[in-house]
Amino acid sequence: MSRRKTLATAAAALVALTLGACAPSADSPEPGAAAGEGCDGDAVALDVWSWRTEDVKTYEQIFDVFEQANPCITVSFQAHLNTEYDQILRTGLTGSDGPDIAQVRSYGLLQPLVEGGNLQPLEDVVPALADFDDATLDGSRGREDGAVYGVPLASQTIQVYYNTAIFEEHGLEEPESWDDFIALNDTLLDHDVTPLAVGARDGWFVPTVHDALTAAQYGGADFQQALRDGETDFTDPAYVDSIQTLADLQQYMPDDVTGVPYTDAQVLFTSEQAAMFAGGSYELAFFQDANPDLDLGVFQVPPPPGSALDHPVSAGYADGSWGLSAGTEHPEEAETLLNWLATPEFGQLVADELKQFSPIPGVEFSDPLQQEMWDLYQENPAPYLLLVDYRYGDPVGTDLMGEAGQKLFLGDTDAEGAADVIQDGLSAWWTPGE
Amino acid sequence: MSRRRTAALPTPVALLFLLPAAALFAVFVLYPMATALTYSLFSWRGTAQDAFVGLDNFVALFTTEPYATQLPRAFGHNALLFAGAMVVQNSVGLLLAYALHHRGRLRRLFQVLYTMPYLVSPLVVGYLWSLLLSPLFGPVNAALRAVGLDAVAQPWLGDPDSALWVVVLVTAWQWVGFPLLVYGAALGALDPAIEEAAMLDGATSRQRFWHVTLPLLMPVIGTVSVLTFIFSMEAFPIPYALGGSSGSPAGATDVMSLLFYRTAFHSGASNAIGISSAVAIVLFLVIVGISVLFTQWFRRVERRLT
Numbered sequence: 179m180s181r182r183k184t185l186a187t188a189a190a191a192l193v194a195l196t197l198g199a200c201a202p203s204a205d206s207p208e209p210g211a212a213a214g215e216g217c218d219g220d221a222v223a224l225d226v227w228s229w230r231t232e233d234v235k236t237y238e239q240i241f242d243v244f245e246q247a248n249p250c251i252t253v254s255f256q257a258h259l260n261t262e263y264d265q266i267l268r269t270g271l272t273g274s275d276g277p278d279i280a281q282v283r284s285y286g287l288l289q290p291l292v293e294g295g296n297l298q299p300l301e302d303v304v305p306a307l308a309d310f311d312d313a314t315l316d317g318s319r320g321r322e323d324g325a326v327y328g329v330p331l332a333s334q335t336i337q338v339y340y341n342t343a344i345f346e347e348h349g350l351e352e353p354e355s356w357d358d359f360i361a362l363n364d365t366l367l368d369h370d371v372t373p374l375a376v377g378a379r380d381g382w383f384v385p386t387v388h389d390a391l392t393a394a395q396y397g398g399a400d401f402q403q404a405l406r407d408g409e410t411d412f413t414d415p416a417y418v419d420s421i422q423t424l425a426d427l428q429q430y431m432p433d434d435v436t437g438v439p440y441t442d443a444q445v446l447f448t449s450e451q452a453a454m455f456a457g458g459s460y461e462l463a464f465f466q467d468a469n470p471d472l473d474l475g476v477f478q479v480p481p482p483p484g485s486a487l488d489h490p491v492s493a494g495y496a497d498g499s500w501g502l503s504a505g506t507e508h509p510e511e512a513e514t515l516l517n518w519l520a521t522p523e524f525g526q527l528v529a530d531e532l533k534q535f536s537p538i539p540g541v542e543f544s545d546p547l548q549q550e551m552w553d554l555y556q557e558n559p560a561p562y563l564l565l566v567d568y569r570y571g572d573p574v575g576t577d578l579m580g581e582a583g584q585k586l587f588l589g590d591t592d593a594e595g596a597a598d599v600i601q602d603g604l605s606a607w608w609t610p611g612e
Numbered sequence: 613m614s615r616r617r618t619a620a621l622p623t624p625v626a627l628l629f630l631l632p633a634a635a636l637f638a639v640f641v642l643y644p645m646a647t648a649l650t651y652s653l654f655s656w657r658g659t660a661q662d663a664f665v666g667l668d669n670f671v672a673l674f675t676t677e678p679y680a681t682q683l684p685r686a687f688g689h690n691a692l693l694f695a696g697a698m699v700v701q702n703s704v705g706l707l708l709a710y711a712l713h714h715r716g717r718l719r720r721l722f723q724v725l726y727t728m729p730y731l732v733s734p735l736v737v738g739y740l741w742s743l744l745l746s747p748l749f750g751p752v753n754a755a756l757r758a759v760g761l762d763a764v765a766q767p768w769l770g771d772p773d774s775a776l777w778v779v780v781l782v783t784a785w786q787w788v789g790f791p792l793l794v795y796g797a798a799l800g801a802l803d804p805a806i807e808e809a810a811m812l813d814g815a816t817s818r819q820r821f822w823h824v825t826l827p828l829l830m831p832v833i834g835t836v837s838v839l840t841f842i843f844s845m846e847a848f849p850i851p852y853a854l855g856g857s858s859g860s861p862a863g864a865t866d867v868m869s870l871l872f873y874r875t876a877f878h879s880g881a882s883n884a885i886g887i888s889s890a891v892a893i894v895l896f897l898v899i900v901g902i903s904v905l906f907t908q909w910f911r912r913v914e915r916r917l918t
Contacts, residue, residue, distance in 0.1 A: 264877050268659050286880025293658030293882055379770055381858045434747040436861045437770020442748045572879035572887070573678045577858045584862040588772065606677040607881065 217249035222511045226255050227270065227277035229263035233532055240527045244518050251511045271296035271503055278512040279519075282328050282501040284317035286569025292320040292327050297501040299325035303513050306520040313559065314537040317496025321570055328499025329520045332534040335459045335555040336390045336493040336562055342473040344371060344453040352475065356482040363430040366453050373430035375452035377443030378587050381580025385564045388579060389493040390456035391427060391479050392420035397486030398493070398560030402567060408611015412601040413594070416486045422593035423482060425586050436587050448472060459551050460497075463533045476551050478558065491560035492551070496537065564600075571607030578603040645896070652889035657882055669883070669890040679875075679887070685863065686871045687898070689776060693867065694844035696780030697787075702836060704784065705791025706829075710821065712792075713799045723796060727789030734786060738853020741782045745769055769854055772864035779865055783850050787843070791836050798832040799825070827917040834910030838903050845899050848873070868895050 228237065234257050241253040256277070258266045264283070270276030271291060282288055282297065291297050299320070301307055307315065307326055318328035345351065345362075348369055353359035366373040376387050396416045397404070404410045432438050432446065447455040448468040455461065456479075465472060478490035500519045506512045518524055525538030533545065535552055543549040561567070568575025582596035591599070621629070652669050655662045673679045708726060712719045729737060744752050745768040753765040768778045802825065810824045826833075848869035851859065857874055859866025872895065875881075876888035 272659050289880055289882065290658035290884065294660040296659055379860050380856050381860050382856070432748055434767030434770050437745075437747040437767025439742060439746060442746050446748060569880040572875060572881040572884065574878065574880055577874070577878075580858055580860070581862050584860060588770075588861065590772075590862065603678060 219250070221250050221252050222508050223252045223254050224279060224508060224511055224515055225277040226253055226515075227263075227267060227280040228255065228257045229260045229281060231257040231259060233257070236531045240524070240531060243523070243527065244515065248514060248518075251514065253515065267291070268294075268296075271505065274505075276503055276505065278503055278506040278508055279515060280501055280503065281331065281498050282318075284328075284496045284498060285566055286571075286574060288318065288327065288499075288501075289321050289570060291501065293322075296504055297327045298504050299323070299327060300329065300502060300516070301326055303502065304329055304517050304520050306517065309539050311537060311539075313494075313561065314496045316566065318499045318501075328501045329516060330496050330537045331498045331500055331519075332496075332528065332532075333537045333555075334495055334497045334535065334562075335551050336386055336393075336457065337459075337476050337478055337551055337554060338390055339447070339455045339457065339461065339465065340475050340477065341447070341450055341453050342475045344450065345475070352477040353480055355480050359480055363427075367430060372432055372446060372452040373454055374427065375443040375447040375455045376431040376435055377438040377440040378431075378435045378584055379438055380440040381584060382576055383440045383443075383580075384583035385576045385579035386458060386562075387456045388420070388424050388583065389560075389562055389564075392423045392481075393493045393560045393563070394479070394481035394487040394489065394491045395423060395485040396420040398491045398563075400486060402561050402563055405567070405610055408609075411610045412604065413597050418593050418597045419484070421582075421586065421596045424583065425593055428587055436584050444468070459535055459548070462545070462548060462551075474547055476547060476554070478554055489558055491558040492555040493560045493562040494555050495562040495566050568604060568608065571604075573603050573606065575600065575604060648889045648892050648896075651885055652893050654886060655883050656885040659885070665886070669886045670894070673887060673890050673894065679871075679891075682863070682866065682871055683868075683891070683894075686859075686866045686868045689859075689865065689867050690845050690847065692776055693780060693783065693847055694841050696777065697783060697840050697844050698837065700780060701784035701788050702791045702833075702840060705788050705836075706795050706833075708788070709792050709795035709799060710825070712796065719796075723789075723792065726792050729786045730789040732786070734849035735853050737782065737786045738850040741778070741785075742769065742854055745778065770861055772861050775855065775861060775864045779847075779851055779854055782854065783847065786850070791840075794832060794836055795829065798829055802828055830910070830914045830917055834907065834914065837910070838906050841903060841906060842899055845895065 226237075226241070228234075230237070234255065237255045237257075241255055245252055264287070267276075267280055267282070268290065271280070272294065282291060307329065310330060314330045314333055315326050318326050318330060320327055340352070344366070348362075348365055348371075350362045350365060351358075353362060363373040376383075378384050378387075396414070396419070401410075401414070401416065404414075405412075428435065432443070432452075443452075443455065444461070444464065445468075446452040448465055450469070450472070455465075462474075465474060478492055480490050481487055500516060502512055502516055520538060522538055522540040525536035525541040528534050528536040528538075529541050529543050529548075533548065535543075535548070543552060564575030564579050578600045582591070582599035585591040585599065586593065586596045651661075653664060653666060655665045655668070673683060708722075712722055715722075744750050747753060747767045747770060752768070756762070756765040766774065769775050806828070807820055807824060810820050815824070846869060847867050851865050851867050851870060852873075855861070855865035855870075857870055857878055859870050868891070872888055872891045875884060875891055877884075879888075881887065
């Protein structure tokens with residue numbers, strides 16, 4: 179082969195390679211997607227992103243309802259792996275190939291997108307937001323301007339689940355007072371049943387357990403307000419007492435609790451080896467799925483004597499919302515869809531099909547247990563404190579409680595020391611009252 | 613030294629053929645590295661690049677909490693992972709390779725068996741061991757108790773004193789096939805005449821290993837050590853599967869990559885991208901710097917031995 183011919187071949191190969199690399203990928207949005215019946219002209223395709231890979235089919239059915247009512251808009255729903263979603267979304271919203279509407283995280287983890295100007299404020303776009311509960315909307319607010327950047331999708335509540343069959347077997351009932359609660363734990367322990375299924379090896383689970391058991395003791399929303407007003411910090415005696423309660427209850431948890439993974443705690447409960455599970459409403463679908471014969475009940479833990487509140491509470495938080503990309507090419511259609519995502523029609527579909535707590539006013543839950551958890555929360559709500567207000571910096575409050583709680587369970591520190599871990603850690607970026 | 617021309621291709625054509633690989637390298641390796649470097653020199657407001665701040669992010673990394681505590685702690689854990697891998701993984705790998713060297717028929721079988729875990733995703737290996745070591749349902753403690761070794765059964769991953777060593781052992785379990793294969797190949801390449809000569813001179817098998825085989829393996833030991841160092845510094849999936857993103861329990865298994873992961877994707881701090889890029893650059897500099905020093909030191913040791 180002559181030298182020139184070789185060069186030409188090589189150059190051609192190179193060009194082919196380069197072009198190949200530039201070819202659009204197969205999943206790029208197609209302009210002018212097939213219009214539904216009753217639409218004159220081209221339909222507009224909206225890209226909607228989510229981290230719920232497990233819900234893709236259900237969401238497609240839910241969006242079918244929207245597409246039938248809005249034949250000129252088609253919804254292309256794409257889910258990305260939960261653990262990679264935040265990176266992918268940041269890249270998508272800053273680039274050109276991103277979504278029009280995306281599920282976004284709540285509270286602290288929403289802020290990077292708000293500060294980067296990737297999302298649009300929604301109060302004027304979605305008038306129905308005015309009817310939402312204020313505490314729920316807090317999850318979607320920008321830290322600096324206080325504007326709402328998402329239509330709340332789901333809320334979670336934290337309470338104690340119990341196995342009604344085990345309770346009946348030992349003649350136990352939902353506790354009315356702290357003494358009842360301790361007495362039933364002792365009874366279970368005497369009969370070789372693990373009272374509380376807790377796994378503290380996963381640090382994130384520790385603050386959930388702490389708030390499920392003691393939110394009323396340190397004062398729930400009142401304590402949150404005192405912190406916001408700068409009247410106290412996490413070394414407050416009431417908060418230290420609540421951590422002491424967590425330590426006192428360790429005897430009712432599995433042995434070597436810091437070595438028990440969260441998933442083992444779930445199995446302990448669903449396999450009916452443990453009587454109670456302090457956890458979030460998001461557990462319900464898993465529990466019912468893992469053991470359909472499980473008879474479940476829920477209660478709020480009554481506060482111990484000397485607590486800041488005289489009634490039990492459920493901690494709760496907003497868990498994800500729908501944000502509107504600042505760079506959408508179809509603002510009008512995206513706003514139509516976003517407004518539909520704030521209707522009771524959509525909220526009811528989320529409740530029925532996805533088994534999630536839609537915070538949209540007027541939604542009802544067909545599962546009696548789900549309705550009970552929601553009612554308990556509505557009666558006596560409290561914030562899931564460390565998640566709601568203390569994820570706006572590094573380190574985040576929930577991680578600190580995870581570490582402090584593990585040290586507490588290991589006997590490496592006492593309740594005061596654990597409170598210090600949280601206070602010292604947060605003081606890197608938070609000053610009470612600011 | 614005279615410059616040898618390649619017979620098949622004239623230089624410009626050869627360079628042209630290098631171009632695609634070089635382009636890919638530039639786009640997927642050099643460009644991200646340069647980006648991380650520039651990211652670390654700016655302050656960030658969420659996803660938006662803010663002002664040029666020079667080395668402020670690095671200063672913050674070494675002087676402000678939580679990084680001033682977590683960075684040295686994580687780095688120390690990486691160093692222990694490396695020490696553990698050298699002691700457990702590489703020495704066991706070398707011994708196995710040496711033991712298998714003279715077993716003709718069984719060598720292949722055992723090489724395959726020891727290398728199998730290598731083929732499984734480290735994240736999966738981590739989760740598997742986390743299940744095996746669970747204090748509630750884990751078969752490891754159950755087996756120990758069944759044979760009366762109750763005192764040995766313990767919350768492996770729940771105790772800060774043992775958790776990091778579990779990470780070392782699980783990592784070694786997965787990667788022991790790597791030194792085994794490399795050392796096996798190196799042993800196969802040694803001239804058998806040298807060992808025969810030593811044998812004729814009356815050297816015992818122990819003397820032959822320490823004074824003949826080991827020095828001849830020095831170049832390979834150096835390479836394996838440097839690669840082990842790099843793997844240990846970059847350890848992420850196994851620590852993540854065994855201890856979560858915060859290095860449970862109580863930070864006992866926290867490593868540099870987890871610190872990066874937390875600051876980059878798990879923090880609510882406005883300047884998360886700036887700080888996490890600084891962590892990435894520090895990690896990169898440590899790996900490059902120490903790898904170069906290592907390589908030079910091993911070359912000196914080799915020269916002395918040969």
